[in-house]
Structures are given as C-alpha cells and as structure tokens.
Amino acid sequence: PMYKGDAGATNLNLRLQQAINPDGARFHETRFRVGDKVMQLRNNYEKMVFNGDLGYVVGYDPDEDKLIVKYDYEVAYDRFELDEITLAYAITVHKSQGSEFKCVVMPMITQHYIMLHRNLLYTAVTRAREMVILVGTRRALALAVRNVKVDRRLSSLADRLRHIT
Template identity: 45%
Template sequence: MQLKNDYHREVFNGDQGTITAIEREEQILTITYDDRPVDYDFADLNEIDLAWAISIHKSQGSEYPVVILPLYMQHFLLLSRNLFYTGLTRAKRLALVIGSQKAIGYAVRQQKERYRYTRLADRLVISP
C-alpha cells in the first residue's frame, strides 16, 4: 500500500498493488498497480507498507471483498458509531464482526461528534 502521494510515479495514498519483482543487485522493487508496474529503489521503501491488515482510517475511500472488524472493550477509545459504520461499508461481499456484544453495543451507542474549530463561517464571504 502506498502511504503518501507520489506524483512522479503516479501512485497515491491508499493505492494497493502486488509485489511482482525484487531485484536485489539493482536494489529495485516492482509493484504492479492495476496492471501498471511501478519501480521503487530500496531507499524509497518507506513510502509503502504491507496491506494484509489495515486500519479503518487507512481504508476510507476503498472497498474490499472481506472485512474483519474486531471490536473489544480494550479498545474503547476507538469504539464509535462512525468508525463501525465506515468499517462495515468497506466490505463488498462479507463483513465479519468479531468481539463482545458489550463492545458492539458500546460502538453503536457512541456518537463521537467532535466540534471542529475551523472558523469556516468567518472565512465565507457571501456576495449580494
């Protein structure tokens, strides 16, 4: 998974591909994104990460055949209706919710709407 936008390579944050070649002597790794190979020098490998398991935050805007959502009270700070909904809606075919009924109920009841101090209303100018 690409971790940040790279306009030179035309890969962007959240893009997922498959490692198709590793050239140890030339120190080049090739990842194929939608049938398009992209080369990375070993020095640039900090721009990618394995995506066999990713967070709900990183999955926003993407869909997957299967999503597994572990919900446990040990992670109560992350249990919210918004995150639960986002996780469920990433699944194309199957969503598995694993955890306790208490944690699932807590997540459904938690509406963590944070007030954002953007001063947007002050910045908007309405023309007559």
C-alpha cells in the same frame, strides 16, 4: 481500528503476512516479501501512486536494486523509498475510506475503546461488498453502536466561507 496492540494493524499485518505469505522472497533485510499486499502511504506524483493505493509486491530488480509493486501498473521503489509503503493485509478504517472489499473483518475490542464510534463502525461495514465479520466482544460492539459523539473538527472553514459571501 488502530495501529498499536494485539489487534492493531501493525501486529495483524505481521501475523497475517506470516500466515498468508511465509515463504515469499524477501527484499534484502526489509519486511517486504514477493506476494505481499501493500498500501501507498502518501502521494507520489513522480511515480503516479497516491495515498491509499493498494498493490502487490511482484518482485525486485537486482540490477537496479529496487522493489517492484504492481498497482494498475508496476512501480519501482529503491530501499530509501520503502517508507512510502506498508503491509496492507490489515488496514485501519480511516485508510479504508473510498475503497471496497469483498469481505471486511473488524476487531471489536475494548482495548481500542477510544475509537469505538458508530460512524467508524458504519464506515467499516459499508466497505464490504459481500460480507462483514466482527471479531471481539459484544460489549465493544455495544459501545460503538451507542457512541454517536462525533469529534468536532477544528478548522476555520466556516469563518472563511462567511467572508466570501
């Protein structure tokens, strides 16, 4: 559920890229290879791609020196825009919200105990259309199931709504 550590999204993405797409042609000296699954990290209205959009690197344009990603349509990124995308073989539960996947594999380890909440487990499990695979320890799963504490969101929305009515 987090980025850091052995079971974090960053490490899992690098290992999965090596296992799934070891021979994909690299775009210059970047981490991206033709065939990689990637995710857009923030809204880009000019390119009409949005935070959480998933696509695949389909090639690069040597004349324009741009990486080409296929979403619903192709989007070109120059090397200064590559911080807008990241590898997406493994994504966090938070980034998965609003998406569905045929199969979800979720690490359940106490290294990320701070993120072991029932609501996050529920969110992860409900992203799967057909199959969920939990990898880890029973202890971590038990911690997540028992932890129903929901962090309060600190916003002034309730106060603002009271002033409207």
